[in-house]
Amino acid sequence: MTTTNIHNLTRSTDDVVIVGGGLAGLFCALKLAPRPVTLISAAPLGQGASSAWAQGGIAAAVAEGDGPEAHAADTIAVGGGIVDKAVALGIAREASQRINDLLAYGVPFDRDLEGRLAVGREAAHSARRIVHVRGDGAGAAIIAALSDAVRRTPSIRLIEGFVAEALATEDGAVTGLQLREAGNFLARPTMIASRAVVLATGGIGHLYAVTTNPAEASGSGLAIAARAGAVIADPEFVQFHPTAIMAGRDPAPLATEALRGEGATLINGNGQRFMAAQHPLAELAPRDIVARGVFAEIAAGRGAFLDARDALGARFAGKFPTVHASCIATGLDPATQPIPIAPAAHYHMGGIAVDDRGRSSIDGLWAGGEVSSTGAHGANRLASNSLLEAVVYAARIADDIAGGAIPSPTRLPDVVVTPRGGAPDAAAIKRLRTMMSAHVGVIRDSKGLEEAMRSFAALEREATSVVVRNMATTALLVAASAWTRCESRGAHFRADHPTDVPELAQRTMTTLAAAREVADSLIEHPMPRIAQSMIA
Template structure:
C-alpha cells in the first residue's frame, strides 16, 4: 500500500472539535482529514440549540454539573462533569473572540435559552437555531487563515495504521470516489474527531456521512469502546419523510411550545412534572409511544411564537416551508430520531484512547460526561473542552516545527459500500435497536448485521459501520435494565444505585454475536 510520511498531527474529522483542536495546536503542523468541503456534512454545523454554559450571575458551574449528573441517570463521571462545566464560560468567551456572533441583549449580555432537564436558562445561542453553523463558520475562517493547518478535503479515514498497539497514522480513501485505492498517511499523532453514529439508523437527524465509521475503525484496531448502548433519540425530529429528518430544536419547547397528538391531546403533562421539558429520553419514549399507537405526535408553536418562529428560528422555518407546513397556523408533525451517541471510544481525562498515540474528542469519544442520557446542548460543550485538552496533551510530544504541505493523490482500486446493504443495516437498527429494545429484537439485529457483514467484506467503510452497529447491539443486549436512553421492555426496571459503565472491545462483541448466530442455526 502506498505510504506518505509527515510530521504533522493528523486530525480525522472537520467538525467543531476538529477545527478547535487544530487552532489550539497552532503553530504545530496539522493536517485535517475532511470528507467534504469544510462546513459541509459535519454534525456540528447542524446543531441548532447552542452551547450550555453558566454565563448568568445567578447560575453556576456547580448547578450545571448537577443537572448533567441528574440527566445522566447514574452513569455520569462526576469529576468529568465538574471539569467540563467549570471550563464552559471560558470557551464561550473564546468563541466570541474568534468571531462567533452569539445572540446578545441590548446591554451586551448573552441571550440564554432553557432546554430540557436544565434548571436554568443556560444555553448560549446564535440567531435562534443557527448556533452550530455560525460557530463553525467563525472557526473555519480562522482555520483557513492559519498557515500551520492543512485541510485535505474530499478524503476520509477508513482504518488506523497500528504497530504494537501504537497508532502511527491512518489509512485514507477518496471520499468523492470510494472506489479509490487506499493509502497510508503516517504522522506524529492521531486525533479522531469524526462524529458519532446516528446515521446508522434509518430515522436520524445526522448528516449522511455520520454512520459510526470513526468509532468502527478504532474498534477494529482494538480500541476499547464505552457506553455503546446509550444512543440518544431526539423527540422532535420533523416527521416529513426527509432523510435525514430536519430537527425542531428543543429551544422551541423552552419557549413554551407544547406536544399534542392528532386528537388534540397534550400528553406530556401526565407523564412527567416538567412536561415538555422533561429529560430527552422521557420525551422521546412518549413521542415513540404516540407514533406506535397511531396518534401522530406534533409540536405546537402557534400560541407561544406564531409568525415569530419564521424569523427567530430560520432553520425550522425553512424545513417547514419546503414541506408545505406553516408553523404559525398549524402544528409540526414530529418523531423520535437517532440524534447523538453518548457512547464511543473510551478516553481518559486527557482525551487519550486505550491505543497509544491516539486521542479522541467530540461525539466519537466516550469521556463519561453524558452518562445514559446527554443533557441538552452539552454535546458542543464537550467537543470544545476536550478539543483543547487533546491539543494540550498532544503538544507535549509534538514540537513546533514548520513542515511542507503533503500532496495526496489516489489511484483506482477500492470498493464502496453497497447502498442496499447500508439501507438494510439502517432499517435493522431502527427496528430492533431503537427507542425501545428487547432481547429478541437485539439478537435478530445481530444476526442480520453478521449476514450483511459477511456479504460485504470488500468494503472497509461498511465494515466500520457494522462494527459500530455490533457494539451498540451487544452492549444493549448485555445491559439487562432500563436506564436513561436505553429502554428494554423485557427489563423495564433500573438497577438501584450508581450505574456501571460498559466497556467492550470489538473482539468481545464479535464473540457474543457469533454465539447468538450459532444458537439460531
C-alpha cells in the same frame, strides 16, 4: 491554511493528523497552532458535520446567579446514574473560557440589550444557560467562524474529499492512517505515517433509518478505532431527539428543543397534550422520556405534533428562522399549524473511551467530539452539552499533544484493509438502517437485538465494501452492548427489562472482540452468553 493535493502529500509526516472537519476537529487544529497540523475532511470544510446543524446552542453557566456546580448537577441528574461526576464538573468549569475562545474566533453569540450574552433554557436545565446565535443557528455560525479561522491559519494543512477507513498500529501504538478518496470506491488507498492521530469524525446517527445527522455520521471513526483494538465505552446509549420534523427527508430536519423552552407543546392527533401525564416537567422532561412519549403516541396511531401556535405564532419566523424555513419547504406554516414529528437518532453518548485528556487506550490516538465517550453524558445527554464537551476536550487534546514529545514516523505503514474497495451495497445499507431503527432504536428487546446482531455480524464478515463493513462494525457494537445491558437506563430502554437495576449503574467498557463473542454465541448456544470482557 494550505490546501494540499493528496497525491503531492509527503506520506510520512511529523504533523498531528486530525480527522474530521466538525467542531472538535476545527477547534483542536486552531488550538494546536502554530504546531503543524494536517486536517482531513471528507466533505468540503464546513459541510458534513453534525455540529454545523446544531440548533440549540452551547450550555455554559455564564449568567448571574448560575454556576458550574449547578450545571454539573443538572448534567448528573439526567445521566441515568452513570455520569462521571468529576468529568461533568470539570467541563462545566471550563465552559466560560471556551465561550470566550469562540467569541475570539468570531462567533456572534446573541446578546441582550445590555450587551451581555443572552441565555435561554432547554429541557432539564435548572437555569437559563444556553448561548445561541440568531435563536437556532448556533451550529452553523460556529462552524462558519472556525472554518474562516482555520483558513487564516498557515500551520494547518487541509485535505478535503478523503475519508479515513483504517488505523495502522504497531505494538499498541498508532503508526498511521489509511485514507481513500470519498466516493471513489475503486481508488487505491493512500497511507499517511503519523504517530499522533486525533479522531473527530462525529457520531453514528446515519446507521438509523430516521436521523437528524448528515450522511457522514455513519460511525466510521468508532469502527476504525474498534478494529484497531481501542476500548469502546457505552455504545448502547443512543439519544433520540423527540422532535424531528416528519417531511420525508433524509436526514430529517430538526425542530430544536428551544421551541419547547419557549412554550411550544406536544399534542397528539386529537389535539391533546400527552407529556404532562408522563413526567412533572412535561415537554421539558429529559429527552429519553419525551422521545418515548412521542414514540408511544405514534405507535398508538394518534400521531405526534409540536404546537407553537400559541407560544410563538407570528414570531416564529424571526425567533427560529431555521426551523421555520424547514417547515415552509414542506408546505407547512408553523405559525398556524402543528408540526408533525417523530423521534430520530440524534446523538451517541457512547464512543471511543478516552481519559480526561482525550487519550484513547491506543498510544498516539486521541478522540474528541461525538466519536469519543468521556463519561460526561452518562446514559442520557443533557441538552446543549455536546458542543461544550467538544470544545473543552478539543482544547485539552491540543494541550496534551503540545506538552509531550511525539516520535517521528519511521516508515510508511502497510495497507490495513483491502487495497481495492467495493462500491457500497445500497440494499445492504438500507437493511442495516431499517434493522437499527426497528430493533436497536427507541424501544428494544432481547429477540430484536439478537436478530440485529446476527445480521450485523454476517454483514461485517461478508461485506466487500469498507464503508459497509465499518457501518456493520459499529452497529454490532451498539447492538451487542444493548443486549448485554439487561435493564432500562437513560436513553437505553428494554421492553423486556423496563426498570433500572442498581447493580448495573456503571459504564460499559468493551471491545470489538467482545461484541463478536456475543454475536458468535447466538450460533453456538441457544441462549447467548455475556462475554466476560463486556462486563465493566
